[in-house]
Amino acid sequence: MPHPDLQQRIADAATAHQAAVVADRRHLHAHPELSFQEVSTQRYLASRLTDLGIAHRSAGGTGLIAEIQGEQGSGPTIALRADTDALPIQEANEVEYRSQNPGVMHACGHDVHTASLLGTARIVQGLRQHFAGTVRFLFQPGEELLPGGATLMIRDGALENPRPAAIFGQHVHPPLPAGTVGFRPGIYMASTDELYLTVRGRGGHGAMPHQAVDPVVISAYIITAVQQLISRQTDPTLPAVLTFGRIESEGGATNIIPNAVHLQGTLRTLDEAWRAELKLRLRQLVSSLAIAMGGQAELRIADGYPFLRNDPGLTNWAWDEARRYLGEDRAVELPIRMTGEDFAFYTHHLPACFYRLGVGNAGRGINSPVHTDTFDVDESCLETGTGLMAWLALRSLVHSR
Known part of the structure; x- marks a missing residue:
């Protein structure tokens, strides 16, 4: 026709x-x-x-x-x-x-x-x-x-x-x-992996932080540190995003250090090989940083869309x-x-x-x-x-x- x-x-x-x-x-x-x-x-x-x-x-x-x-x-x-x-x-x-x-x-x-x-x-x-x-x-x-x-x-x-x-x-x-x-x-469009991170420490009184292991502070360091995976380890010509959009402490108050903090985020990029490498480096960085500060970190990555x-x-x-x-x-x-x-x-x-x-x-x-x-x-x-x-x-x- x-x-x-x-x-x-x-x-x-x-x-x-x-x-x-x-x-x-x-x-x-x-x-x-x-x-x-x-x-x-x-x-x-x-x-x-x-x-x-x-x-x-x-x-x-x-x-x-x-x-x-x-x-x-x-x-x-x-x-x-x-x-x-x-x-x-x-x-x-x-x-x-x-x-x-x-x-x-x-x-x-x-x-x-x-x-x-x-x-x-x-x-x-x-x-x-x-x-x-x-x-x-x-x-x-x-x-x-x-x-x-x-x-x-x-x-x-x-x-x-x-x-x-x-x-x-x-x-x-x-x-x-x-x-x-x-x-x-x-x-x-980007790949999309979901991040579920738990940072564990030892709770205590907010006025006596030396007697506790503060997972809030560890989490703050992790949030800042993992950004260097994007800014310093990812090829600048390759788009990538790492964002934590939800943070919740397990208990805690103005004067109470909690036992644990739970974070949720997303990891995105446009290259499958670098996607896999980023997930490996993220696991290593999160774990080693938490241990160095006296805590522990458990990271679950839910593999998403390519x-x-x-x-x-x-x-x-x-x-x-x-x-x-x-x-x-x-x-x-x-x-x-x-x-x-x-x-x-x-x-x-x-x-x-x-x-x-x-x-x-x-x-x-x-x-x-x-x-x-x-x-x-x-x-x-x-x-x-x-x-x-x-x-x-x-x-x-x-x-x-």
Whole structure:
């Protein structure tokens, strides 16, 4: 099919399905579920896919894999992914689709990702007589929580039988206005490991510190000392971050030295070899420093997500295709981010492109960051999200032959 004809068909379908996609998004937003608890979400999506006549199966516990086969014959398989889980945040927005689940909110836009992918499935299903090959839809649970739902989807065959030629994912991005998208070829996002550190000393009276071993002071030294792993031992050209975001003493008061201090943090970088080396050096430094000051340190590192690498060839191609579909000035370049994403697991298995979907509208005050209780989107972004992903999927089937 000529490109202009396909482009117009997809754009018309995205417009025609916009009301249904908005309704799906609002339902999902009003009924958010935490990571690996997406039972009602899975049931809702399965019902929608059944209504559309799209074959699907459970995967990843509370996820789904759906497939649409083109009627022009055999061909490559292209995978598309959306995450379905929400965050433990109490929503502050006063909107008709406000979360009905206390303390749970779609504050990272996964409702947008899921509704958009469902809308893309509507478009592709309506065009199946015009393409060869298969489009696979991954509705993935648990992006926000280790071990990451991507690992479970991969375990359950999301990238097998047959192996996809490529995979695409999109994520909301409030700094970009609705109707625009952003791309970054190559390494884009950081690995994310969680740090759980306990520093033990010997409690005592605050007025007699010489009779105690103060774990608070040891912890303070450790927090300061480990930063030299970044500032003096990491190659200055390689981004890396080590942050402790939570500190709690085990007891303690204004005049009481506690027995122990518990710290939680994150370690991030963009190189897997240095990631492993950093964890080794961190263990050595923490342990030796605590011992030198008369205490003990116990460090548990929860291995998180790897760095996310967008295949350069695929991503540059997708960027060009986004310009073709949306317009030259509506697909922009993104900077490297030190945030993490479990889509990264897919990028270490096959060519992948993870791009950003603009959802902001400063004129309407829709500009809150993700992971905040006032996050929301300009819902016109859904038409962009559904149409572009359908365009990338169907163009990829031709490009991958």
